[in-house]
Amino acid sequence: MVKQVAIIGGGIIGATAAFYLSYLQGNENVQVTLFDDDHGQATKAASGIISPWLSKRRNKRWYALAKRGAELYSDLVKAAQLSDKAYQxxxxxxxxxxxxxxxxxxxxxxxxxxxxxxxxxxxxxxxxxxxxxxxxxxxxxxxxxxxxxARIDGADFVKELLEHAEANNVQVKHERVSVLPNGDVRSSEGTQTFDHVIVATGAWMHETLAPLGLNVKVxxxxxxxxxxxxxxxxxxxxxxxxxxxxxxxxxxxxxxxxxxxxxxxxxxxxxxxxxxxxxxxxxxxxxxxxxxxxxxxxxxxxxxxxxYTGDFAPFFGALPDLSSFLVGGGLGSSGLTTGPIIGYFLAQAVLGNHSDDWSRYTKPVSSYIG
CATH class of the missing domain: 3.30.9.10 (D-Amino Acid Oxidase, subunit A, domain 2)
Known part of the structure; x- marks a missing residue:
């Protein structure tokens, strides 16, 4: 049975998750719809540097995540056939x-x-x-x-990832959607129930998850x-x-x-x-x-x-009381480094391939959403 998956937010987490859901083993078992309204997105406005190793930050979880994120790039660039405009x-x-x-x-x-x-x-x-x-x-x-x-251009990076994803099993819809109190998603085409929902709406996650009675601390x-x-x-x-x-x-x-x-x-x-x-x-x-x-x-x-979160650390994982909802956010200024690995982890979880110990990289989601 093919599972229906929604990704809300087409920035670096959402775009990477969409790519991997179209690429990793098991991708034939999911149909993915990505929703993004293109407004204010940090990724598309950004160009940046992938080089976390000499950072002054002392947060061990952050460093483990950023280090893993930098290591992911060589495989991701090859898999998605990214151009030098996007990443070099x-x-x-x-x-x-x-x-x-x-x-x-x-x-x-x-x-x-x-x-x-x-x-x-x-x-x-x-x-x-x-x-x-x-x-x-x-x-x-x-x-x-x-x-x-390395250097990266956020807009080209997202564009090229989504082009590859759309060539497989991902639909991209440029619109703002809302989450209903029961977890359904309302779009311009009506209300739909998804088997999994990935929420990666950055600083707008407050608004996205508010109907579920949740407060996002970003x-x-x-x-x-x-x-x-x-x-x-x-x-x-x-x-x-x-x-x-x-x-x-x-x-x-x-x-x-x-x-x-x-x-x-x-x-x-x-x-x-x-x-x-x-x-x-x-x-x-x-x-x-x-x-x-x-x-x-x-x-x-x-x-x-x-x-940004209060401790300047990204977070990701399943909502404590709604396991079909996966979230990733709070990237701050390290988003171009940490975003793709979070997208990869979330895609693996949707596909049932969750084997990494996420506690090495993030505090529980309940530390940031309550």
Missing amino acids: QTGTIVTRKNHEDLLSLYHDAQIKQQQTPAMGHVELLDADAVQKKMPLLTNPPEGIFVSGG RPQKGQLIDLTVAMPSKWRNMPVMMPESMSDIIPFNGGKLVIGATHENDEGFDLTPKPAARNQLFENAKAFISTLSESQITDMRVGTRA
Whole structure:
């Protein structure tokens, strides 16, 4: 018997879950419908860096999840045949303002690298060596190069995953749906009962689950980034991305696109209006390393809404009193790294292949939804 599955939310969790439900063993036993209204989605507004290994965060569950997420990418990229526009392993340069802090970080990186093949190789670089790897920089810092790091464009990533999913057993409907108190889903076509429902609506999960009498403990955070067009000779192709300490990430894409961002604004609610102050701050952060930039090179400003939990940790699993509902959210600024592995876990659970110990990666869902 074919099971009916709904995915509410087409961001990085929902899109990855949809792909794996169309790809993994047992996919012939499910018919999947993904609903997404395209409004405010953090993933589609984001470009980012996959390189969690040298993070300052000390949450062990978060690190285990992010590490597993980074490891998933090589298989996911091959399985979904993702293009270089969506994802490319370019290497990451991580900086510290204090030289002794950088040396300490390099020591930690060497230890982690021995047990983490996905990191690739690790190099300590002086400023000249950084500039050789990133020739667009005019004021390069010293840093640590991690060859396993990668860049990702959220919009292209989701688009390509869903294209592959739609070619199999997934229907994508661009609309907002509502959950009824009995767990049914109401769409423009009426009310339907699903065998499984995956809810991945980010900061809007409050609204999605409220009819079930549930309170979701997440808050919205506004994130803004800017795109610039810069001259990039062909010999500059596949430049690394850079994560400067306490500054905006610098993410070059082949073809002359340079992404700077993103902001972390807690007092803006669900406002998606681009703000000049954020634009100026992002541009100044970029100019600190690329003094030749001019504001005329800014071509776009993207805005999305992230979801954060009180302990800044993602969560996922089944609702305690409604096991047919699976949820994933609270990704915060690590969504591009942690989202796909959560989508993978949820897809496996729907297919009856749940073999991982999720407590290694997340607190119980009841810690965030009550």
